Amino acid sequence: MKTGEIAEFLSAELVGDADVEIDRLAAYSTAKNGELAFLESADAAGKTDASCVIVPESWTGSSDRPVIRAKNPKLTFAKLGPKLHPGWVPPNGYWHETAIVAERDKVRADFIGAYVTIGEGTYIGETCAIHDGVRIGKNVSIKKGTVIHANAVIYDNVEIGSDCVIHSGVVIGADGFGYVRDGAAGYVKFPQIGRVVIEDDIEIGANTCIDRGALGETRIGEGTKIDNMVQIAHNVQIGKRVVIASQTGISGSTVIEDDCVIGGQVGFGDHARVLSGAVIGSQAGILPGKIVRPGVWWGTPVQPLEEYKRQNAHLKGIARLKEEVKALKRQIADLIGKKSD
Amino acid sequence: MKTGEIAEFLSAELVGDADVEIDRLAAYSTAKNGELAFLESADAAGKTDASCVIVPESWTGSSDRPVIRAKNPKLTFAKLGPKLHPGWVPPNGYWHETAIVAERDKVRADFIGAYVTIGEGTYIGETCAIHDGVRIGKNVSIKKGTVIHANAVIYDNVEIGSDCVIHSGVVIGADGFGYVRDGAAGYVKFPQIGRVVIEDDIEIGANTCIDRGALGETRIGEGTKIDNMVQIAHNVQIGKRVVIASQTGISGSTVIEDDCVIGGQVGFGDHARVLSGAVIGSQAGILPGKIVRPGVWWGTPVQPLEEYKRQNAHLKGIARLKEEVKALKRQIADLIGKKSD
């Protein structure tokens, strides 16, 4: 792609040569000839050998190579990803001969890899790619454009929207963790007969688990992005455009509303509710039933970030406080001593 | 199933019509016609459209539809699970033609899915179901009625009891994490040549890992239930009827005795011991070698729940304590000033 074509695709202002050939995206400091990079802020210094740089509108430098002006250079750069790096495009209509598809007339996927198994009653839309060794159960529905990477497992009755990316080792629809204690006899399994709904445009990281609802459903909202090894328990409801970092665990029936940002290794008790727009820091712990309001939160039990920081500062001050109290005791003992003179 | 048959199966008292047809279990608030729900406590209000409700014995309401009285409605409801929702019943004796079974005369499983591989010397009992893509190594023993879901992996020499459920992505019997430092040369692997014993009636959640013993064995006791993504290291001993929630990690040689309840994201150091009946809250941290007595525990390092709560309350009070000390200092300065007048 030429710099002129790129600027046109982005509807952005190009300053300089429109005919420079760009092969690849790269980081600013390591970019080489033929690569395009971005400068996150006008102050960011350092050199680049990139053949073209996306710069912020406030940038006032000069350059001997073409630059593209953008309000948000990182976002603009990201939008070039699928254009310059379309990734592996599945050969249209290629189903590996070893793929076992129970009802071929319900499956329209462009690509099905080797040793895939797809159960009865399962529908798969156009332009989907199902990679080697994926297991898809019975009565699953997967809409168009979704990619499922090697060895992921989808249990029966799961519903997956369009344009999702599900990475390797993901397990969707396994039984939730619910038991009722029956005295000395031990645990009786509570029915885990619900299902999972994954809406459109969702990415699910490697080895993440999303359990099906006990009686109802577990639901992940449109545009939500989930990192690796996240645990989403039965009946959890995740809203739209939520971001959840790696190794976070969300217990049964908890609700996370739209546009929340959840750090890594966060733990949610059951039946908690995070209101739209809240941000929760890594390793935080949310008690069962807790309602987390909009704002930035951290710590276990979770509290507003400013309070958490204050508490940490106070904690560091305890040693001095002890010394101060000791000094006061001496002074008072002195005073009392003197008084009784 | 008719309401009368259900009451009979449960040996419970039915009040009302014994001929109402029940198809499905459902939650109280969302149940519809043809569904059976339960009321957890007599106070729980709200309406239901369920065709039959299991109510506590203390319930004194009236109903225009049949109700079943039970001491523990949730437990009673749970017991109906396998009856009303038997799940997918494997076709008796169906082994997919692509399954590779090294010694067919040792394997009696009712169902073996596509692309399964089962190694030499491995025994599998009757009524087992081994789903697509499962890998079972050499000299494994699996007793009757156990179900292993798609793409789970059982390494060599593992012993699994009867009526277990092992979910997708589970890895049982991988090498434990043990090395000895050899100076500048780095790490030498400590032998990981032991095995894993999973007793009867155990459920293991998706993507959980249970390592084999270094020299001895790792053992999970009868009736224990393990959630998704739990880490169980070499030589760990888990007792009977233990519940372990998601993302908890248990280090080498730690012992958890019978009837303990362990929350999610708990971390156990090595060689710790949790005595029978202890309850440990989510995200707690147990130091290596620590003995945890019966009771409820929380925090890192773990402490009795009441102490943990008190400490948290104190923590919140530090700011005020600081103010109080400041005021005392002023008063004393005043007193000393006045005295020296």
Place this chain on the structure above:
Amino acid sequence: MKTGEIAEFLSAELVGDADVEIDRLAAYSTAKNGELAFLESADAAGKTDASCVIVPESWTGSSDRPVIRAKNPKLTFAKLGPKLHPGWVPPNGYWHETAIVAERDKVRADFIGAYVTIGEGTYIGETCAIHDGVRIGKNVSIKKGTVIHANAVIYDNVEIGSDCVIHSGVVIGADGFGYVRDGAAGYVKFPQIGRVVIEDDIEIGANTCIDRGALGETRIGEGTKIDNMVQIAHNVQIGKRVVIASQTGISGSTVIEDDCVIGGQVGFGDHARVLSGAVIGSQAGILPGKIVRPGVWWGTPVQPLEEYKRQNAHLKGIARLKEEVKALKRQIADLIGKKSD
């Protein structure tokens, strides 16, 4: 192997019969006839039925069976592991007929299991063993002697060194977790087009995830050992001979230098740097951008172990401090009262 041969292999001093046959390594307290054990320290008491024991040089006891003296008995014992328990040796040149290998002339692995798939352009060195159901993408390079266990997944363009062990369920090379928010429209994926380099002699535990670089590379250094379910994000750089325990998560672009020891369930923010030789305790939390110097660290936010312990001790003392302040208040009120008399 006879005791004499063992001592010779170890270049260690044998005291006693050189002709005792040893079949197996075992733990000191449970070892039986025909087994070899080790005594970690000269003080360690207890009996053993082992046929031979490796003892520390300081050991002054007497024994009716052969003993081998060693500076570090545990290390010496560990070195016997591959000798006495070579594990399953793959049949030379056995490729299962169901293995799908895109370019057979580039693959020299000794063993390829059933239902393995290996993509175009992928090179695999001699004496590698690729177990059942493993997925290896396109343009991957794997050097000699590496073992990949059942159902692990290697995405495209990953580079793996020699003599590595990669356990089941591991996912290497999946997309990193990077998005740019585009206002109300939600998240745009930041390009994840880099790669992963795993150097030589690395072990990676079951279900661990190592994401590829966003634009650059994610790298794991020679001799590093990684436990189960560890998360290693895009662009992370791990040095040589680093040990990382289970369920630890390392965010994007963080650097862990050579010879660090990282506990379990530790969380690293992005762009942190751990200097060579640092030790970080389990469940610690390292803030984004933090530099951790050599020494032992613990807690969230991470702090030197001694400080962390002092803080915990202070925390336990707050209740008493409160009482002391209350007493001081009374005394001062008294003093003031008396004065105004």
